Amino acid sequence: MMTAVELRGTAAPKPLVRLVPVYAIVGVSYLGYAMMATLFVPMMLSPTSPYVPEGASMQLRSLLLGVLLMLYPMAQVVGSPVLGALSDRYGRRPVLVASLAVTTIAYGLICIGLATHMLWLLAFALAACGIGEANAAIGTSVVADTTDPDERPKYLGYMWSVVSVSYVLGPVLGGATAARFGYMPPFLAMLAILAATLATVVVFFRETHAPDARAQSQKIAASLGNLLTVFTDKPLRAYYLVNFLVFVASMGFWRVITEYLVDVFDLSVGEVTVDYAALALTAGIGNLVIMPILVGRVDMRRLGMISTTLGALGVLLVLVPAGASVAVAFGALASIALALSFASLSGLLSARVGPERQGAVLGNNTALGFLGEAIGVLGGSMLAGISPELPMVLFALVALLAVIILKTRITPTEAVVDKAVSRHPGDGEA
Template sequence: MTTMQQRSNFRTLIVVVVTVFLDYLGISLVIPVAAPLFLSANGFFDVGVSLDYRTLILGLLLGTSPFIQFFTSPILGAFADRIGRKPVLLLSVLATGFGHALTAVGFLTHNLPLLFVSRVLSGAGAGNLSAANSAVADVSDSKEKARNFALIGAAIGLGFIFGPYLGGKLSDPTIAPWFYYDTPLWVAAALSLLNAVFILLAFSETLRTRIRRKVDMFTGVRNILRAFAIKELRVLYLVSFLIGFAYNFFTQFFSVFLVARFHSTSAELGVLFAYIGICTVVAQGFFARVLASYMRPAVIIRWAPLVAGIVLAVFAGIHKEQTVYLLIPLAVVAYGLSPANMTALISDAAGKESQALGFAIPPVISGIVTAVSIAMPLALGAASFFLAWGIFTLFHKDGLLGEFHEV
């Protein structure tokens, strides 16, 4: 590889990293907003609307985007191989931005159907990470791939640190009288537009050989069925799903728990989720790498879900807000060790489309079970962690019994 080609690849890599950072910064700006808006007396719903109905609708809204992503990610991936990475990145970022703008309008006009339409658009555009990863692979040799993909992970982590914090501040009217729940959405939409301009001007197409893969929204479903057809992969896949499933009970409805039990504001939630983002970066960027030098992935998976389940069970019973900050590092580190080690065990055998389904289901279930108790989603998350730990401990054996290839 010539020096000029190396410089070109490095420039493309930086552009992709900045693109991913801006995208996830915009997405995470809205994290601290939804729960206070839907649960507060002067928020989206009238005062007489019950908490059960509020949490149900919020759960359905939170689940809509990842549910749509589950079906659209394979389509975006196929188009990225067929027409190139640049147009897919560009169109998906614009779709996400338009979704943010519609959400802002929906908040201001109290238009619930419009909010669901906006979540569909955001979900359709959320599969652009596969195109970004493909672009990184295009400009990386075998020795550089792991390091370059780590930069993408770092960009996502930084987005989830700064986004919630800024979102909390932008929705706090005590900072500026014109700040409201819709303000972070308008900023997120502006970031998406800025990102689209950046891609248009700075990104050079990386796809050299076009591949005409079949465009099919049910690819993710077929890959799940194919994965479960292999006995040992079935166990790993189920454990991976349960771990992600459990953690999403924590992350996606934790804000509802905090608002209902501690009356947390959007500004306070922004600080808390920024704290979670920092803990996640430390867990995956430091602890996972250090422990990998001393423990095999299977050993880590044998105890990490158990610890995470215990912490979530304790979360469900706490009544002091200070305890939240003390327990979060334990929960995040215990979970943060799982994804990389599960990936190592599966060896990239199973497709990633299914991850979106793991994000889609928990908020819907959480919205229903909060009618029983506001802490019930955390209890279900703990139960899912315990189930993952039990299945892995009882049924996992080293080595895969077969090979799996995405369709």
């Protein structure tokens, strides 16, 4: 059996070629979820929807929609650390193959649920899909296995570029297909794409991480216990809290904005999916164009405060009563600003710890992101059932609370690596 060093050495000559299957997995994962986040909104909120009880109020429809969309990220909160631990124990390839198989089956169940109008089956399938597509978290590990530290950011950037493209293509292609043929065909297409992706991984993906004997002696449940350090790791608690609040505000806004556009402006499936794709595109511009320019030139703490404040302002300006196009324009401002906030605050957290804790700390932050998304979706949908403006006000206030904590609890001199923080939180004073 090849060692981890030998595996990494084998991959070094052509890392981009070796990473194509991983990029495909991540891209397909976000392509499918982007379709869910947009297509399910008009599907559930329509007065004639066969997926909710006849005569259901808008408040009940919004609540059911929130629960439905919450299941996917909540499943990822559980699935991400577990799949990560399994990939450390058994290697990346078998876990990727197994999780892709689960995801493919889950999309088959989604198609059946849509065809039979069984909401409970649709809910079960979304939860299973979230567990399977938590394999997106393994993608960063594969990049780390395959690349040298100095070139790693470039290949991670390629991966997030794929995510941005998926968030643009998913709503546009899925919306156009659903508007013409109904809600099930886009997910049938996803089923075929997943089957092709699974075949690609089986044939072309080679192992990048040899099974670790030390990982084999650990219990998988311990990986979930690592999440408790977001409360017990005192030097990092404020960083985790700020990131979590921004996750709630940004992910909640990006999920509920479609409900707002449908409810207030009565947009069609095709219209709302195009608008959502436009917001995803502007967020991608923030991550791929603006952020690289600012890195090294602007302090990440200051950038986090400014971008989060602008994001809160943009969310509030969406409520200006001037038509759907104006709401989308201000939503684009909020999307760019929140994308910059997202990246800068994650970077601030990463800079606070040494290299030996990067995986655990950023893994916790990823899980907090999924949890924040779930809370934002459910809470936003419940409030939207009362008034479509309420979620926007709430998310703006949450973002401003993050700014206050960032300014008062995290000082500029803290955003450096120091010995006390670099130790494991269970060692010594931390």
